[in-house]
Amino acid sequence: MAKQFSYHQQGQDISVWAETEDGAIEEAKDELVNRDLNLDEDEIRENIRVIPSPQRIKSPAEDVLMDMRRRGGMEAAEVVEDGMDVGLGTGSTTAWAIAKIGWKIDEGTLQNVRGVATSLQSHELAKEAGIPLINVDEVTELDVAIDGADQWDPENPHVVKGGGASHAREKLIDSMAEKLVIATDENKTSTPLSYPIPLSILPESRTVVREWIRDQGGDPTLRYAEKKDGPLFTANGNLIVDCDFGDIEDPEERAERLARIPGAQEHGLFVNMVDEVVYGTDDDVETTRF
DSSP, X not given: OEEEEEEEETTEEEEXXXXXXXXXXXXXXXXXXXXXXXXXXXXXXXXXXXXXXXXXXXXXHHHXXXXXXXXXXXXXXXXXXXXXXXXXXXXXXXXXXXXXXXXXXHHTSSOSOEEEESSHHHHHHXXXXXXXXXXXXXXXXXXXXXXXXXXXXXTSSXXXXXXXXXXXXXXXXXXXXSSEEEEEEGGGBOSSXXXXXXXEEOGGGHHHHHXXXXXXXXXXXXXXXXXXXXXXXXXXXXXXXXXXXXXXXXXXXHHHHHHTSTTEEXXXXXXXXXXXXXXXXXXXXXXXXX
């Protein structure tokens, strides 16, 4: 998590951030000087809290810190109540939900909450935010899961996920939840869905699986890792094939056909799973319920 100095007193509204606490303190000192305000370092530290880190999420700062994503994630966190076991999803918008849950625990307004992370990324974010964590194999059900989406259908309870290559674990944890809340923004809507569907596969099946995807009318692309040679491997040691089918007119059928492919572990089409979508807009937050 990055660090943010937030100060809302004496008619002043200051918000600066940096990837480290020391960096946030220096940014805060500079801004306070510009505003003719005097806070000592201890007072500055008292007003620092964790926020999603663009560096850790590996997304541009303008995307991670986008107001509509921040609003969507923070509003989604409001579904969490005392005593809940919560699935913690992956991505820039969900990271804001994780941060908000951590703030509430730190403030004492949320108690006895346990999180189950859908990825190493969300595990590390939750740990830094101060959310108690348990392993997925310690429970058989969750009260709620908050997750993101690469694309969502405002007319149907379907989403495409897997841009972070964690969709297999995400689908497991989201399916364990009594309620699945998608935290996102209005820019990711599409009816019908059309985003390429990630499919995690056994490495040795990569050639034949791509041929089978073509037989289904799709255009498969093996996903490659960033900043290193070779394909991307998931946490479970699988490869990812992104399958472009254009408009997905029948998500149920598409999901069933992908699930039947030998060598496939899991696909990123989440059909009839979504209960609510909380999404940020340019100046507000909206909720769609199914």
